[in-house]
Amino acid sequence: MNTHIDEAKRILVTNDRGGYTVPTDRLYPFQWNWDSAFVAMGFALYDTDRAYRELERLVEGQWADGMIPHIVFHQPSDTYFPGPSVWRTKHTIPTSGITQPPVFVIALRKLHEAAGNKDRTLPLYEAALKWHRWWYSARDPEGTGLVALLHPWESGSDNSPAWDVALARVPTTTDTPVVRKDTGHVNAEMRPRDEDYRRFIHLVDTYAACGWDPARQWEKAPFKIAEIQTTAILLKAGEDLEYLARLFGRTEDAAEIATLNERTRQAILVQWRPALSRFVSRDLISGEDVEAATQAGFIPLLSLDLDRQIADALVDEMKAWSEGLKVAFPTTKPGIAGWEPKRYWRGPAWAIINWLLIDGLKRNGHTEAAEELRRSTVSAIEAEGFAEYFDPITGEGCGGLGFSWTAAAYMWLM
Numbered sequence: 001m002n003t004h005i006d007e008a009k010r011i012l013v014t015n016d017r018g019g020y021t022v023p024t025d026r027l028y029p030f031q032w033n034w035d036s037a038f039v040a041m042g043f044a045l046y047d048t049d050r051a052y053r054e055l056e057r058l059v060e061g062q063w064a065d066g067m068i069p070h071i072v073f074h075q076p077s078d079t080y081f082p083g084p085s086v087w088r089t090k091h092t093i094p095t096s097g098i099t100q101p102p103v104f105v106i107a108l109r110k111l112h113e114a115a116g117n118k119d120r121t122l123p124l125y126e127a128a129l130k131w132h133r134w135w136y137s138a139r140d141p142e143g144t145g146l147v148a149l150l151h152p153w154e155s156g157s158d159n160s161p162a163w164d165v166a167l168a169r170v171p172t173t174t175d176t177p178v179v180r181k182d183t184g185h186v187n188a189e190m191r192p193r194d195e196d197y198r199r200f201i202h203l204v205d206t207y208a209a210c211g212w213d214p215a216r217q218w219e220k221a222p223f224k225i226a227e228i229q230t231t232a233i234l235l236k237a238g239e240d241l242e243y244l245a246r247l248f249g250r251t252e253d254a255a256e257i258a259t260l261n262e263r264t265r266q267a268i269l270v271q272w273r274p275a276l277s278r279f280v281s282r283d284l285i286s287g288e289d290v291e292a293a294t295q296a297g298f299i300p301l302l303s304l305d306l307d308r309q310i311a312d313a314l315v316d317e318m319k320a321w322s323e324g325l326k327v328a329f330p331t332t333k334p335g336i337a338g339w340e341p342k343r344y345w346r347g348p349a350w351a352i353i354n355w356l357l358i359d360g361l362k363r364n365g366h367t368e369a370a371e372e373l374r375r376s377t378v379s380a381i382e383a384e385g386f387a388e389y390f391d392p393i394t395g396e397g398c399g400g401l402g403f404s405w406t407a408a409a410y411m412w413l414m
């Protein structure tokens with residue numbers, strides 16, 4: 001028996017708060033959207049009932065307009081900022097007012113394949129479809145095929161160098177006092193800077209003043225990025241949603257989703273930049289490409305069957321970034337300005353990003369590169385434990401410890 005798997009399961013038990021799993025104790029004491037989706041895939045391997053509960057509890061936070069928020073505050077905690085009083089949203093169960101990448105549907109398909117429980121899958125499918133429609137209406141009102149993020153937290157890659165240029169335009173003034181709690185749990189050098197937090201909260205204040213109405217937010221947003229990682233994940237979610245629609249005989253839904261998928265597929269391909277060997281996001285305020293060298297540019301591997309030439313170029317570039325590292329894949333290209341191997345999304349390797357990349361490499365026929373990345377991820381975890389993320393140079397486990405999605409990723413990758 002693999003004792004690391006036992007340990008991974010123990011972490012999920014420890015982080016259980018009643019049918020949902022916190023990412024880690026104290027630092028993240030609520031239910032986070034994409035964390036729960038990864039965790040549900042972990043549970044799907046050995047406890048499908050618990051996997052369904054994870055997704056069902058997340059859907060308790062779904063808004064009437066279809067959005068599934070990035071945090072559901074099921075019960076109070078004073079170890080996290082910003083809590084419900086900062087978000088000022090109106091949902092019955094307090095939630096944040098922004099969303100996160102829709103890994104939910106990817107998890108739902110895997111769970112349905114493992115459990116085959118139509119009675120439990122169907123309501124979650126309905127919730128996912130509502131959310132899918134919300135993405136296209138609220139975050140792509142002009143029908144471009146790419147969805148936009150209005151807050152860096154929506155990407156899950158909070159302080160990525162990808163946001164540096166766009167975020168610098170966001171004022172540091174806030175109506176809400178910024179009283180950080182995260183740096184009381186984790187070394188400040190591993191977290192976003194105070195200035196980032198002031199901008200993060202400026203955005204929350206701005207959207208709260210719009211009453212969290214998507215059209216007003218779209219109009220007032222000082223940060224608006226048509227983002228390649230989230231859009232690529234949305235396309236994979238769209239593929240899985242279409243699969244479930246067909247399985248359940250929902251032919252009209254399937255046709256609607258297929259049209260959206262095709263639009264998004266074409267829009268992602270337009271974002272390919274051969275000179276960079278990556279896909280890029282677009283800053284909708286400046287109209288410019290986001291050229292920062294981050295992991296996001298490789299995530300389209302997950303949801304497109306790419307031309308050989310493009311897939312090979314992506315893999316060569318990934319190899320170049322990974323050369324000489326103890327742990328791949330770095331979330332920022334090593335050595336560039338802005339690269340910080342221990343600071344959250346500015347360089348470290350994350351097991352869940354690797355998981356997406358591994359699936360994408362396999363999909364595109366690069367099984368050897370996928371296997372190499374799988375081994376790198378698994379040995380980092382076996383050496384350092386279930387840390388939030390890893391310093392790619394030293395291999396050190398960083399950020400929060402006993403982390404739920406790292407535990408789920410380990411089980412999935414074994």
Ligand code: DGY
Nearest residue numbers: 070081082153158182
């Ligand atoms: C945080 O608080 O660090 C989260 O990533 C925001 O979702």
